[in-house]
Amino acid sequence: MPQIRTSKDNLSQSLAQINQASRDLEDAQPEEIIRYAYDLLGDDLTVTCSFSDAVLAHVATTAVPGIEIVLLDTQFLFAETHWYATELRNKFNLNLHIMEPLVQSENLWQTNIEGCCAARKVEPLQRLLSDKTGWVTGVRRADAETRAMTPVMAYDIVRNVIKVNPLATMSDDDIALYERIHELPEHPLVDKGYSSIGCWPCTRPVEGDEDKRSGRWAGQDKIECGLHV
Ligand code: SF4
Structure with a gap:
């Protein structure tokens, strides 16, 4: 594996090595990627986890028992x-932490969804990562066309961290198989048609062959919350 600098001050100097490690890990199991x-x-x-399902949390805590897992609580979950x-x-036995936004009572989702996501998702994540060098996410290529090129690992220039996507290569069938093998419980809203689960004001169930993320910000010109840009 390539030598990667691990100080927040010099992460950016390891861009080529991080990209090489990502290619080397392309066929690795998710647990191996987190372990690495x-x-x-x-x-x-x-690790940030949306808790739409149990896979990322289970993979992470299996790979590294006690690893920090964070739920970004927008207060509209x-x-x-x-x-x-x-x-x-x-x-x-997850080492679960809840990260809350600095804003408390504003209802920006009614008038300014970009501002709402910025205050309730992006800012808390920025605060969380301000003294971290690595960030594990549950982003998968199969989530959406906009995520089809997701690498296993990359340098996130915005947050100055190594972004690790251990589930990147997993298909929907892979996820379903993992859930069955490990007998993972389902989020209770999945049974009610919610295939992607975010905040209640901005998430609706999907129907038939609709895209699985089409229930997020439905009717709005928005497909990402700003965390994965
Ligand atoms: S998804 Fe909706 S409610 Fe949640 S932070 Fe974004 S705009 Fe606000």
Whole structure:
């Protein structure tokens, strides 16, 4: 594996090495990818988890028991998501942290969804990553066309971290198989037609052959919350 600098001050100097490691890990199992990142970065690695399903949290805590897993709580999450995250924490002994926004009572989602996501998602993530060097996400190529080129690992110039996407190559069938093998519980809203689960004001169930992310910001000219840009 290539030598990668691991200080926040010189991460950007390892761009070529990070890209090479990403190519080397293309066929690795998700647990191996997280293990590699943790061996490299130790506790400077954090995992953010939306808790739409249990796969990322299970993979991460299997690879590195006790690894920090963070739920970015916009304060507009479904009650079911809070319940589900707590269930998974108890069942799998997750080292779960809740990150809250600095804003408390504004209802910007009614008038300015970009501003709302910026205050309730992007800013807390920026704060979380300000002293981290690695960030593990659940982004997959199969999520959407806009994510089809997602690398296993990349330098995130905006946050100055190594962004690790251990599920990048997993198809929907791979995810379903992983859930069956490990008998993972389902988010309670999946049964009600929610295939991608975010905040309650901006998420609706999908129907028939609709794209699985089409229930997010439906009717709006928006497809990403700003975390994965
Ligand atoms: S998804 Fe909607 S409610 Fe959640 S932070 Fe973004 S605009 Fe606000």
